[in-house]
Amino acid sequence: MARDRIWMDMNRDSAEWQSGIKEFLDLAFDGSPGRSTALCPCRRCLNAIYKERDEVHLDLLMNGMDPSYTCWKYHGEDSDDESTAEGSEGEGVRGDDFAVRDLLNTLIRSTEPENSKTTGEGTSEEMLHDDGNIPEGSAEGRSNEEAGGCAKAFFALLKDAEKELYPGCKELTKLSFIVRLYQIKCLFGLSNRACEAVLQLFTEAFPKGHCIPNSLEKVQKIIRDLGLDYQKIHACINDCVLFRKEYADMDYCPTCKECRWKAAAADELDVERTNHKGKKQVARKVLRYFPLTPRLQRLFMTEATSSYMRWHKDDRVDDGIMRHPADSLAWKHFDNIYSKGFSSDARNVRLGLASDGFNPYGIMNVSYSCWPVILIPYNLPPWLCLKQPYWFMSMIIPGKKSPGNNIDVYLQPLIDELKDLWYVGADTYDATTKKNFQMHAALMWTINDFPAYAMLSGWSTKGKLACPYCHMHTDHLWLKYGRKYCYMGHRRFLSRDHKWRRNKSCFNNETENRDAPVPLSGNDVVQQHASFEQETFGKTRKRKRDDDNKWHNWRKKSILFDLPYWKNLLIRHNLDVMHIEKNICDSFLGTLLDMDGKSKDTLKARLDLQHFKIRKDLHPNVSNGKYTLNLACYNLTKDEKKMLCKFLHGVRMPDGYASNLKRCVDLEGCKVSGLKTHDCHVLFQKLPIWVRNILPKKFVVPFLELSLFFAAIYSKELNPEELAKLSRTIPETLCRLEMILPPQFFDIMMHLPIHLAKEARLGGPVAYRCMYPVERYLRTLKGYVRNKAHPEGSIAEGYIAEECLTFCSRFFGNIDTKLNQPERHEAAARDEGPAGLSVFGTIDHSKKGFTFETLSKAEMKQIRHYIITNCEESNSWTE
Structure with missing residues (x-):
């Protein structure tokens, strides 16, 4: 059982904290004879990386211990789950088998209904023996009939997890081998042909009776049985409609009458459909959609991430200073409106939507614009909120050109799913409480550059009314010789008694008596939308040239207003x-x-x-x-x-x-x-x-x-x-x-800077609402493009592979992913120098170009001062 862990929340300089850490290290490294490494439970590693005692001790001093890790089940302490305890005693690759069982157990529990234990149906605990084996008849009999489709696939994977890789193999099972092989392929950029060749070599080299798949397709099928996949939805070549719901069986677009299929595509490897002649037909345009609900559910499948999803309410410091979106007025305003519903459970997910176009080829002489849509969960603490492994790809809108206002057509599947998550929710397993709960989700705002602002909001960011905050009251001036609009008139944002309001000669030869414009509320926007006719989507429509006569700059009603809470948000779209x-x-x-x-x-x-x-x-x-x-x-x-x-x-x-x-x-x-x-x-x-x-x-x-x-x-x-x-x-x-x-x-x-400070008061720190992390993520997606004939397909497959490994890394301690890779200089900072002080790193003599220099007395004094104020060992000297 878990012991008293009050010391974990104390100052790291206190005697209680030092005593507690010593107790933990003694238990972790002295519990089994000959143990040299153990999982590091610091806030950075999260029990995902094996390290030696000195390394674990230093990481805990620098980062602190994961506050959710109160039962040291991975370090020899007794827990309710025997398989987990056994896994903590294991070492090396053998621990993969216990991790596989832990992962699949969690996946199965997440697919069980809440009342399965009371209705007499078999649960995962009843279906599995204590050693993780499936009882007789359960894999093919009762459990498969009663469990849903996802659970059925998980039970099949659990059966594979018990198969020896070859007769007599005690180190690896079939599933652990496949996961590690796929990890190598994705982490080091191994091509499909190279992976096929490696599999062929293994099948010839291993003894008879092995169960190694002989093709990459079979490997990918096993990986995708973990529930990580995406959907392909056909789209009109002119962006008029998606061929889904009532249009699913149509061969021609109902708006522009363009054919859904390519003329001759029998040898294409894209979306396939068999016609009455038996030939394969390929769609002309395909949207790749990644369902959101299962990805949100996976955030609650491990104790670490599940506890962090409540951080914004349980652990956040509310002292009036804004450090996180949860400190913002927009977040608190949303909580006040929906305090009895959505906001009553801190586990309900708040999301931000980011989108931007990029050229996947990396060459400027090719015009191509691919548009990924990314969702960012804001429940997480600041040190995880903007990390790429915790982001979700929602969809990849195909090129070659930007969708423009037609982006609403492609957002339809996401909006439908967000509406379901708001009204109905999703039955989700919480690894912290070991119970299911009804998870809901809400979209807080969008993040995009200024052109994409117009695409998502519907307010054109060009012309005389380009400012979405000043809207119809935008102060514009047409330059006769410059042939463009300029936007001045900032004196109306000054106080009413400011002397510059009466100054004519320094400005435009006129006094300024106007008040600053008031931004439109959600209800104001809805009323304005009702005052003009909505245009149909598609690139074949003719644009009306009546901009000079318009009193507004609306180009459409955004599909985001279909969300029931969208009009009540204080910030709907962020200025980048x-x-x-x-x-x-x-x-x-x-x-x-x-x-x-x-x-x-x-x-x-x-x-x-x-x-x-x-x-x-x-x-x-x-x-x-x-x-x-x-x-x-x-x-x-x-x-x-x-x-x-x-x-x-x-x-x-x-x-x-x-x-x-x-x-x-x-x-x-x-x-x-x-x-x-x-x-x-x-x-x-x-x-x-x-x-x-x-x-x-x-x-x-x-x-x-x-x-x-x-x-x-x-x-x-x-x-x-x-x-x-x-x-x-x-x-x-x-x-x-x-x-x-x-x-x-x-x-x-x-x-636009005139509005940034007020927007920051509503939305909180800019880092969570600007394009810097999004642009870095686009660079990551560009690296997934291996087949330049199908860039969107390459990005989708690369993302799925990375997502699978990131998810598995939360269960496997020895899988390297972006989630647990060390920082650039972390290894050097962790090495202990000749003086025995943590502040010094080991010199890497393999690097060329280094020189030795003699330091002056002033520099030596600065070094002494730095050691005394920053070295962890100095705490013991002062005591």
């Missing part, structure tokens, strides 16, 4: 801070360095100033039919441009902090190109010094204020009072820039 910051940084760099095509201070911009009769000192001069431009305060001389480029060229960043900026700087041409989004993030926030000494104060002050604004928004901890202050200061910053920069500079990206 990452792309806003990058576009602003590019505009500043292009203008300061006067780069062709990127500068906002051009002849046309000066002519627009002359047209609006503002800032006469910047009007162009005409001499002999040629224009000459006066220097503005932000214009740099040739030497100043070289000074700026030389500074950027010489910047050195810490390892892993940013990319090499040197490759982006052209010293001769005084140009900066090829900056990634994170490069712009670093330049704009961490290096504001690059303009302080070469530009006048009236430009530097608002520039630094804008830089500090983004730095504050990106903070991991947000104070609502500080955000309220930012909401008051950002209008002044933008007004200062209005008095300096030409109107052409103020595109929609320059306007």
Whole structure:
């Protein structure tokens, strides 16, 4: 039975915690003779990696012990499950057999109805002996008849888990061998042909009577019996409809009358259908949909992840500081509305939806846009919430072109499933309580860049009403020479008594008496949707050119409003801070360095100033039919441009902090190109010094204020009072820039920062609502493309393989996945140095280019200070 674990929640410096850790290590490594390794139960490893005693001790000091691990059943302590206790005594690959039984036992229990024990039906515990074997007749008889389809497959897998790999093999069973082989294939990128060759070699090398599959297809079938699969849904080539429900048996689109099938595709390996002539027919367009419900259920199948799904309510610190979406006003507002229903059970899942298009080929001369839709569970704590192994692929929308407004057609299966999860829920097994419960799920918001914002929300982000927050009250100005709209008028966001509201000469020669626009509520949006006719989906429809006469910018009613709670959310779609910051940084760099095509201070911009009769000192001069431009305060001389480029060229960043900026700087041409989004993030926030000494104060002050604004928004901890202050200061910053920069500079990206602070007050920290982690995930998906003729199929198969291994890694201690791989420098930090202190790592002499240097006295003092303040062993010295 579990002992008293109060010490686990104490400070790691306390004597109780040190005594408790010693008790645990003694039990884990002295319980069986000759034991040298054991599972590490720290918050990072979660009983998934075998380590030696010193390594486990150091990990526990650094990361702390998993708070949900109160019964040390994997380390020799008695538990109710004998198979688990036996598995903790095992070592090496033999532990895989116990892990297989544990995994399958959990899967079977998750498919049982809640009342199976009271109705007299056989449960998994009754069907299985204590040693994990299936009783006679159960695999083919009563259990298979009574269990559902999923449970039937799990019982078949459990039978395979008992088969010896070959007669006399005591190390591996059939299932453990297949899982480990598939892990090697996926982790090291082994091709299908290579895996087939390896299987053929094994079948010839192993003794007679072995049960090794002779094809990769059989291996994949066994893996997919774990419940990890996806559906293929045919779509109209023009994105009009999905061939499902009432359209499932149609051969032609009911809207555009296009054929569902390719003309000649007998040798294709995509979606297959047999017609009356016996030939195979292949769909012209296929949506790959990954059901959400079983993936959410798997989060509750292990004790570790199941306990973390309640973290937002049980373990979160509520001190008024926002560190997680659960601290936000939007989350609390949702809880208040549905306090007696959805919010009454902390295990109900809150989700975020992210989507963006990318080119799966990695080459820019091929135009192709593939659109994955990703779901992020927000119940998890901050250190797991944004980890890729805990994300779910919902669907892959096929290319070649972006779906545009027709994305609603492809979202139909997901919306139907979300509605079922809201109204009905799903019967789910909770490994922590060892009981089933009714799990529900809700979508909190979407995460996307600004063009995708228009696709998902239905509000066009182009034209004169491009701002979704200002909506019909967007302050727009058409530039006669620049041939585009600009968005200024930020004085109306100032306080009513601000002196700049009455200043004419520095702005547009007019006073400002308007109030700031109020964002539309969900009910307002629904009312506006009812006022215009909904357009049909498909790429063949003709767009009406009546934008100038419209009082709104709606292009459609979003399918997300079919969700019953969507109109009650405070935030439905998030502005992407990452792309806003990058576009602003590019505009500043292009203008300061006067780069062709990127500068906002051009002849046309000066002519627009002359047209609006503002800032006469910047009007162009005409001499002999040629224009000459006066220097503005932000214009740099040739030497100043070289000074700026030389500074950027010489910047050195810490390892892993940013990319090499040197490759982006052209010293001769005084140009900066090829900056990634994170490069712009670093330049704009961490290096504001690059303009302080070469530009006048009236430009530097608002520039630094804008830089500090983004730095504050990106903070991991947000104070609502500080955000309220930012909401008051950002209008002044933008007004200062209005008095300096030409109107052409103020595109929609320059306007959107006015709304970011208020949105952060509603949604919480930006890290959970921006595209940085999503863009990294898209890079991962791009790596799955092995067959460039079918990129979506390659991504789907690669994702399923990775998902399977991630799920199995929670049961198998020796399977390497992204979930349990060490950090980049974790191995070096874990090695003990010659001095015997944890703060020192072992020198890797295999790396070339290292040198030995003698340290000065000042550097030695800094090292001593660092050791005393950071070394774990210093705690015992002070005591």
